[in-house]
Amino acid sequence: MRVLGIETSCDETGVAIYDSDQGLVSDLLYSQVELHERYGGVVPELASRDHIIKCLPMIDLALRESNTRFEDLDGIAFTQGPGLVGALLVGASIAQSLALALNIPAIGIHHMEGHLLASQLTSKPPEYPFVALLISGGHTQLMACHQAGSYELLGESIDDAAGEAFDKTAKMLGLKYPGGPEIEKLAKQGATDRFTFPRPMTSKPGLDFSFSGLKTHTRNTLAAIERPTDQDKADIARAFQDAAIDTIRIKCERSLISTRLPSLVIAGGVSANQSLRKCLAELAIKHNVEIFYPELKFCTDNGAMIAYTGALRLKNVTTQNQSIQVRPRWPMTELEAISP
Ligand code: AMP
Ligand code: MG
Numbered sequence: 001m002r003v004l005g006i007e008t009s010c011d012e013t014g015v016a017i018y019d020s021d022q023g024l025v026s027d028l029l030y031s032q033v034e035l036h037e038r039y040g041g042v043v044p045e046l047a048s049r050d051h052i053i054k055c056l057p058m059i060d061l062a063l064r065e066s067n068t069r070f071e072d073l074d075g076i077a078f079t080q081g082p083g084l085v086g087a088l089l090v091g092a093s094i095a096q097s098l099a100l101a102l103n104i105p106a107i108g109i110h111h112m113e114g115h116l117l118a119s120q121l122t123s124k125p126p127e128y129p130f131v132a133l134l135i136s137g138g139h140t141q142l143m144a145c146h147q148a149g150s151y152e153l154l155g156e157s158i159d160d161a162a163g164e165a166f167d168k169t170a171k172m173l174g175l176k177y178p179g180g181p182e183i184e185k186l187a188k189q190g191a192t193d194r195f196t197f198p199r200p201m202t203s204k205p206g207l208d209f210s211f212s213g214l215k216t217h218t219r220n221t222l223a224a225i226e227r228p229t230d231q232d233k234a235d236i237a238r239a240f241q242d243a244a245i246d247t248i249r250i251k252c253e254r255s256l257i258s259t260r261l262p263s264l265v266i267a268g269g270v271s272a273n274q275s276l277r278k279c280l281a282e283l284a285i286k287h288n289v290e291i292f293y294p295e296l297k298f299c300t301d302n303g304a305m306i307a308y309t310g311a312l313r314l315k316n317v318t319t320q321n322q323s324i325q326v327r328p329r330w331p332m333t334e335l336e337a338i339s340p
Contacts, residue, residue, distance in 0.1 A: 003075045005307025008051040008091035009083025009111045011042045014303030015058040017066050018311045025066035027304045030054045040171050048086035077310020080108030081327030088326035096324045105317045107310045112332050114305035115267040118294035126292040131261045136268030137163035140209050142255045149338035154255050155207025163270045165211035169218050169240050173233045183237045184273055190238025197243035202250045245276045256287050263290040269300045312338050
């Protein structure tokens, strides 16, 4: 079975082909980072227009490099949500049109399920059930994953996502977009003992997150310094990152204790952060649990996770809805379990 996957939810065009016998036979990614860099964040209209330009040539290339003919495809998976509506519509229109022309199913995939299931694209995938921490530019969620497609929400951010907090903090410090890797780099030069930032929502029980107060605290700390030097900025980046990571650690620890599940799967762009990984590795030793990450290249947006999730979900497709529909907001708990 061969499935083409198309990811266009935000600022990366991802096109991949997954074969149930051979694994990934093509995996192409185009990042729009340079396009949005000078605006300090993603400009939705520019993102949509760029997906239109890149998507079809990338599909052509993916087919060519994997020796796949259109008639070899069994399904076309696309990111149906959550994401930017215009960007999602590009992938959805292309997928639905191709599927209609080829008379094969189009499979709408939940972007965050794609991130989560990207952890399965390895030789030693995690076994269900497990706790998942999804930390990306748009989401911060802790879930109990009972089987593929069966997810129970344990906690989530009530305001900014973790990645969004990194991006906004980076912007305040005059760093370029995307801010996560920039903060990580700058924080290495920062002092650990100069500022201590709050760990929001950790003093009371519960698994929800809030990052907007931490962002405001960062802004106020910066504003209180008359002419911030590079060292001041590095110290602030360090304090922000330490607080964000420590908050995530506390919530992960609580979720492992309350669910008593034996492993933790971490996905989404923020999971590329090496200090976070180090901190969670210590947590894993303390609680004797195993931690799984997708390969680094699958931590951020990609088409491979959409093609793979599409291949799993293809079995579940019964009726074919040919209308072009996207779901910019889409709770993951509404997904149907995937039959094993
Ligand atoms: P995603 O939404 O999954 O595509 O991930 C993108 C988000 O991950 C952005 O908010 C980035 O700033 C963030 N990110 C990427 N690398 C890192 C890093 N090393 N540390 C913290 N955040 C990161
Ligand atoms: Mg993403």
